[in-house]
Each structure stands twice: as C-alpha cells, then as structure tokens.
Amino acid sequence: MTAPRRYVLDCNVFTEAARRYYAFDLVPSFWQALVTHAKNGRLESTDRVKDEIDRGNDPLKEWANSVFHPWFISTNQTDVIQAYGQLMVWADEQRQFDRAAKAEFSREDNADAWVVAYAKAKGRVVVTHEMPNPEVRKRIPIPNVCEAFAVEYVDTFQMLRDLGARLG
Numbered sequence: 001m002t003a004p005r006r007y008v009l010d011c012n013v014f015t016e017a018a019r020r021y022y023a024f025d026l027v028p029s030f031w032q033a034l035v036t037h038a039k040n041g042r043l044e045s046t047d048r049v050k051d052e053i054d055r056g057n058d059p060l061k062e063w064a065n066s067v068f069h070p071w072f073i074s075t076n077q078t079d080v081i082q083a084y085g086q087l088m089v090w091a092d093e094q095r096q097f098d099r100a101a102k103a104e105f106s107r108e109d110n111a112d113a114w115v116v117a118y119a120k121a122k123g124r125v126v127v128t129h130e131m132p133n134p135e136v137r138k139r140i141p142i143p144n145v146c147e148a149f150a151v152e153y154v155d156t157f158q159m160l161r162d163l164g165a166r167l168g
Helices: 011-021 028-039 047-054 059-071 078-093 099-106 111-122 142-148 156-163
Strands: 007-009 043-046 125-127
Touching (some): 007 111, 011 047, 011 156, 047 059, 047 111, 078 099, 078 111, 078 142, 111 142
C-alpha cells in the first residue's frame, strides 16, 4: 500500500481562495478543511509563503497567524537548502527565461522556488494555481520547475478531491 500523498501549498492557494471563491465569510468549511488535513499530516506550507501572506493586512493574514501558523514549516533545513540551490542553478542555465525572470525567481523573498525546493526535498506534491507554459520568457512558472525536477503538482481543486474533502 502506498503512503498517502502529502501536499505543500503555494501562496496563491491561500490568496485566491481568500479573495475570490472561498472567502472566509462565504465558505468557512474550506478553511476548516485545510486545518483538518494539516492536523492529519496531509498538507502544510512554508515559512516563505507565510512571509508573503504577512505582507498583506487582511483576514488571510489574521487567519494565517492565529490559526494555520503551526503548518508553515521552516525552509531552513539542509535538504531544502540543497534542493533550492539545485533550482537556482537550473533556472540560471535556462535560456528560455529572460534575465528579469531569473532575478525574480531567485529573490530571497519570493516563495515560489522555496515551495518547489521543499516539495523536492520532502517528497511533497505542490499545490498551485499556476499553469505550465513552455513558451513563457518573462517569469518562471512553478509547474515548469516542477516538471524539470519531477515534482508532482496539482491545483487546489484536485488536492481537495484527492483528500476527499467536502465543502458545504
């Protein structure tokens, strides 16, 4: 029997849900499902994602700091840092992406590379709303990086299906 899939959430999973389709006042069951599955060890995010959330001043920041904070895991781990270094080398070697895209991807305060590095190091599935784009030059999409490193990725809706979550 294979172990259940474990997920690491990109910042856009939180921000798009909070600002659009799973607003706290409309679908509180989504937010409770995240906590329930985090408590069960099935999902988490990273400290770098929390840093991005903390730049806002909204209900998402409040929820992240008061409710979900235990599941924003530190990226300051040897295996994650090593994976991050591999991602940085890979990105720098890609001719497809322009210099600005590489600079953005490698910014210390950009959580994207850290999310993929964490997933690679820990054997997690990345959850993101980004789509792969083989033609893009001006940014480095998370799915492109995942594909280069054989890291699985899904969107929020697939994760919810995989977890058997029911909102309502």
